[in-house]
Amino acid sequence: MGQAFRCYQVDQSNVAIKEHFGKFSDVLEPGCHCLPWCLGYQIAGGLSLRVQQLDVRCETKTKDNVFVTVVASVQYRAVADKASDAFYRLTNTREQIQSYVFDVIRASVPKLELDSVFEQKNDIAKSVEEELEKAMSTYGYEIVQTLIVDIEPDVNVKRAMNEINAAARLRLAANEKAEAEKILQIKKAEGEAESKYLSGLGIARQRQAIVDGLRDSVLAFSENVPGTSAKDVMDMVLVTHTLTP
Template sequence: MGQALGCIQVDQSTVAITETFGKFDEVLEPACHCLPWNFGKQSAGLLSLRVQQLDVKCETKTKDNVFVNVVASIQYRALAEKAQDAFYKLSNTRAQIQSYVFDVIRASVPKLELDVVFEQKNDIAKAVEEELEKAMSHYGFEIVQILIVDIEPDERVKRAMNEINAAARMRVAANEKAEAEKILQIKRAEGDGELNQF
């Protein structure tokens, strides 16, 4: 419902922020509420308490000078008990979270070599989560979970890695083949030796 009759409906998992003559007044829980607009009371807006997800793609350089795109998935939500802070303190929550994620990833990944980045993606996610939790709690938000969902090296690096892996597999296959032929020759020689004894 609108405010034409001075009533608003606040849905589940949402809170409404009210102001009286432009000053914060109270946080309204889910229900139907009457706001005496003729006394200057009005709804400033709604704040969702649902878990929201933000995917952040950050390009950075590893210790061994490889450019990688790190994709982090951040799940966060506004806290009902800090709804005033969540509504008034930040104008763009997503941009603020993105800035912190960029900062932590660009501080962590350059210390690691490419192979180690893949192995320590959980440690990177934990570092991002700790930093974000510390920063965003002041603004009325809780960080639910952070996942590093993708680490993608530059296309040329990917091709080179695939070629290295293919060469290593071919080397192993050649060694196995040589070992098999060696065993075959030994068995032939043993067989010929047994024939000569008869």
């Protein structure tokens, strides 16, 4: 009796497809299963329920005639309740997903200019995911997530973009340098004006002090020498200043 049965182990996160004389019979869940092979039961194969990832590189052209390579990352898995569809209806799941990704990207990107492709990559990813979900659900697969992970312009275009960005950075640096020099010149002029103002103020105060001292001297001389007026003293000062070599 023991030779009439075979034990088959199904690992965690997997299912096995059971057939009876070549016809689908049941989906076996994780665990140990005994199959009466002598009665025509056998395991046709296994199916993983784990999330799988497929990176698809698709070359296409934008509306402004720039060739780009769009890299889409698709995460998908087989649905346990539809394991028979996932096992029997598709020969190559990855090729099927890749074909749908190509169709959507090559239909979406040519409508957009290069800058818009970068700006709307999330919208493109959403379109890809919706189309995949609609198509792959009939085959027993669920699309977990779809991302546009990279957009690579043609090498020559990328080089031109780098040169444009470099030129823009140089212009910005030159403008900032000119603005800094302008500020320095303004500050320098303000400093010179302030210096001249303070210098003039000092000279004015010096002359005022001389005048005040001369006035005090004239008044003191007039008081100490009877009969002399302030005018007499000033005349004497002028004569002395004139005769002094």
